[in-house]
Amino acid sequence: MTTVNTNSTATAVNDLMSTMNAKPKEVDSVQADTDKFMTLLVTQLKNQDPLNPLDNAQVTSQLAQLSTVTGVNKLNATLETLKSSYQSSEAMQATGLIGHGVLVEGSDVQLSGGKAILGVELATPADKVQLVVTDATGKEVATIDMGPQEAGIVPVAWDGVPNPDNLGADGKPLALADGKYSFKVVATRAGEELDDAKGLAFDSVASVTTNSKDGVKLNLPGKGAVAMSDIKQVL
Template sequence: MATVNSTTGSPTTINNLMSTMNTQKAGTTGTDSVKADTDKFMTLLVTQLQNQDPMNPMDNSQMTSQLAQLQTVTGVNKLNDTLESLKASYQSSESISATNLIGHGVLVEGDGVALSSSKGILGVELGSDADAVQVVITDSKGKTVQTMDLGAQKAGVLPLAWDGVPDANNLDSNGKPVTLADGNYKFTVTATAGGQALTGVKGLQFDSVASVTTGGTDGVKLNLPSKGAVTMADVKQVL
């Protein structure tokens, strides 16, 4: 925007203009904010026209350029308002979805598996197809208790059920396999394709959603008994 001619406009006019441009009304948002910006622009433009050098007035191209700038600023402000509205709507929708998960089991990234009554749940996430996938489960002392060969698997999330029967398949007096004691175990996942180890291979542990935290600066959080607070994006599968 062209500079106001300070020799033509009186000090009072200039001071009033600066006061108008620098005034900020508390609590002005949304449509009011766009209107306020437009009013400021038009006030400055009118004052400029009133105080321009009559021997060198602003030409039509300058006027057109400044009006185009006004439209650009107004459009950006309206876009920001729309994005803020969409953000609020998304957060509300995410909160509702999160509360519906309370009491449900989920798979999240981790390397732990809990065995209870000879039953355990874990999972594997593959970033690409694999020719061979292997899961190795170890006890609290780091001793391997079971190796699960899953063969070829497609990319994606694969939930697994574990019966707690160790590799050393001993039988009890009734001829049934002896299972491991209930408790917490660890596991690792490896995968290969074309004889090469794959990256992007993750272990997934089972947990349940105990509660949900909303309204924080970090967004919606799912509170899991074992894993702690996680985001919706951390959930790989709902069981």
């Protein structure tokens, strides 16, 4: 008949509970996990049943688990360091863009002084590319014919010239007033319209915002806050 020492069992339980509920210290998380594991292991060894000691395979398995957890924690710490370093580098790069014009995905174009900048992003080549400009009422007022284009990003300088049929009450060509217009891309290949052509709007970088949650953001007057990856081309 085996006799269980209740005092020893109570002590072991108290030791384990004290270890698990210990107040966290301001130490490295990897070292803290290692210390906690070793404390638990030593507590187990101190309070093991002499007639039924811990199996060597179990101890080896626990040590292997500790090694795995420690390795993962160290990897996470390294990745956080790399992430912080990357964000700092990206922030410096973004700051250099302040005051520069950029092209971002969009369908608005601002005519100022009879001139405007816009662009097109083509995923595949096109036999014919046109930009159809409309005013605030949705009326087509200008068509920019770009001809055939290869895949890629193509900036466009528009001189504000309207369609020939955009006539005033006197029958004369009606010049387009400065202001905001919209446009759409019509790209075709072998007579079929492509669905992988996107319009690009012109904007400028006013400032840069950096925080741990959203990373680096470029603040554009027209588009708002965008990521570095949203910038298609710097002009």
